[in-house]
Amino acid sequence: MLSQMTSTAEQLIEWKQRFDRDGYVVLENLIAPEHIAQLKDALLSVEERHGFGYAKTSFEGLKTVRINNLLAYDEAFWGVPLQPSVLALAESLLDRELLLSSLCSLTLGPGQTAQPLHEDTQQLALPRPRPPLAVNAIWALSDFTEANGATRIVPGSHKLDHAPAYGTEVETVAATMPAGSVMLFDSALWHKGGANTSNERRYALSCYYCAGWMRQQENLLLGIPRETAAAFPRRLQELCGYGIYKGQYGHIENRDPIQLLGQQGRPTVWEATDRKLQRRQAPR
């Protein structure tokens, strides 16, 4: 079920201004409670059916269950990257040809300690500050509180000229928000998962988008079975990488990879240019 709430153009401009200024923006109470309940049920069912346990590294969280490649596991997640307001904002920050970089769950168990401070693109040797390369949308499936490990952020840090050295500690703010809210942040923003000192799990999804020319964090083209991807809505197929960026990058022998899913492909930039020239030269 897709949340039906859409954004007006003015709303989008305001969210974008806040995102540009602070490096993040919270869209409060965006997702209907029934939708949140459905996503949580699906997560629990996948966790149980597939026997997912805690992550194996301290960064990912030794008391955290992360389920990667979520689109392959349950149809309930297919609407997440397509949520209209979030996708419209991500498109306006990146561009219409953006990609889904990864979709995973972040279920912080009681006793999970705070994550090391980081930014999500700090492995890339690129100068900072820079325009957004990637945008993370954290879906709060539980109320995010100080106690249960709400994501902690350093507002404005996307504008700093360096990423945090691993293990650096600086003052952070807990991004508290009610369940059903979505926080979008620039991958360059300094942040970390908080410590869960409560007795409850903190449920969240990370829907991470990146520029269309960038390598995706998860290899969705290989990780999602072809027959599963063939059943996705076309826009989700495109977000997963079944497309040709700017008509040039990602083609297979000049054909659009979306044809592998039985869809009509788009022309390469070279074909499109010739068609334009032919139209211009055609007698009127």
Ligand SMILES: O=C(O)CCC(=O)C(=O)O
């Ligand atoms: O769990 C969170 O709140 C944030 C997780 C995160 O930033 C990450 O894993 O990169």
